[in-house]
């Protein structure tokens with residue numbers, strides 16, 4: 251098999267790059283081993299955890315992905331991302347390069363760059379103060395902690411009341427507590443949401459906010475909005491324990507849009523090794539297809555979580571190409587013994603040149619770029635920039651190719 255571009259990894263970064271490249275007329279394939287970080291997403295995408303993210307991006311060290319893209323290019327790619335996702339049916343909330351706030355499952359606030367359609371983004375912290383809130387859960391659903399949420403909101407000056415709905419449609423799921431997971435519930439809710447909305451109408455007293463767990467809109471993205479229209483108060487959806495319903499739907503929407511543009515998504519396949527000649531990659535071998543050739547390759551395999559970066563007691567390495575990894579010298583510098591401190595090893599990843607060409611033995615590979623959380627140099631947990639790095643590096647590399 252031969253393509254213009256082979257992308258390894260079908261998470262947020264790989265799918266964004268695939269969509270952008272297909273749009274430009276390239277013939278691409280995405281090799282995708284399995285679950286990705288979107289399946290655990292809060293429904294909010296982070297850029298940088300700063301009041302002014304554009305200014306903060308200008309102050310980053312030169313090996314940070316945003317410094318490589320150039321802070322001046324971030325607005326252009328942000329607009330491009332909104333347009334690209336819009337064509338896939340995903341209307342992202344949020345203003346380009348202006349952080350807002352999203353409500354957390356603990357009733358607090360966290361900075362957000364853009365959010366998926368059902369997750370509200372507030373312009374400032376005052377917007378969540380002083381509301382009368384009705385929190386509604388579904389009987390037997392333990393992955394949405396209503397008491398935590400209420401406690402957090404009460405600290406913001408809200409008053410909260412908690413109610414639980416018992417729907418006959420969920421009796422079968424309730425028989426086995428391990429079936430009461432977000433995705434299973436969401437499957438039922440694609441039709442049972444009408445009853446939820448009707449029940450809520452009978453429960454509302456003088457509340458101006460109603461909060462529901464984010465278990466709506468798995469297949470039908472319009473369900474959250476239809477609930478909003480049917481209920482006489484502002485409805486907010488708050489994230490639950492994984493799997494993430496909006497994250498899984500987003501992955502399906504991006505994949506569908508990618509395939510509609512002619513892309514080949516090799517679901518459940520895995521790149522095992524690569525054949526190289528000098529500074530060029532000739533092909534990758536996948537578990538199902540054997541050798542796959544292309545003119546260009548993109549590494550979008552994620553971090554430790556997705557096995558894009560692997561480790562043993564003494565090494566941190568990239569398993570397919572044996573690419574150089576950006577890390578601290580000396581194992582003792584990799585981690586802080588205080589479990590709750592920021593951990594250095596989490597930011598380790600593939601080393602690249604200024605155009606995201608992967609370095610091997612300190613020299614760039616001509617036709618291999620890296621994007622997303624496989625990249626070294628982005629302390630995504632500390633800086634709150636995981637999805638931003640995935641989307642913006644994908645668009646930057648797609649443009650380079």
Ligand SMILES: Cc1cc2nc3c(=O)[nH]c(=O)nc-3n(C[C@H](O)[C@H](O)[C@H](O)COP(=O)(O)OP(=O)(O)OC[C@H]3O[C@@H](n4cnc5c(N)ncnc54)[C@H](O)[C@@H]3O)c2cc1C
Nearest residue numbers: 259261262263283284286287292296521552622623636637
């Ligand atoms: C649990 C978790 C939750 C997160 N939540 C958020 C959030 O809410 N907001 C936010 O901004 N950021 C979040 N992040 C940060 C996250 O890294 C980014 O948001 C982003 O989704 C990463 O996308 P990615 O495509 O680079 O990597 P991933 O999503 O990790 O995708 C990599 C893909 O590559 C595949 N792969 C790996 N090796 C191979 C191989 N050899 N062959 C084929 N395929 C392979 C993996 O199976 C996986 O599907 C989260 C991260 C984690 C780990």
